[in-house]
């Protein structure tokens with residue numbers, strides 16, 4: 282179980298990168314993605330999200346209102362501009 286401080290560090294590492302959460306979790310804390318708690322996922326989701334199109338981690342306020350064609354993916358405002 283990761284502490285809030287550890288999660289903050291993880292968020293800082295991911296923010297503005299296109300690194301996968303899986304890899305970052307493993308390299309920082311040697312934790313498997315599947316072992317990350319729902320609470321931890323929710324905590325991360327409050328700060329950043331992974332754009333389904335460009336793959337970059339963006340701030341939640343950069344999340345596009347418009348969903349992609351499948352309407353199941355979250356995309357960033359930058360991708361919306363070019364869609």
Ligand SMILES: [Zn+2]
Nearest residue numbers: 332335357360
């Ligand atoms: Zn994007």
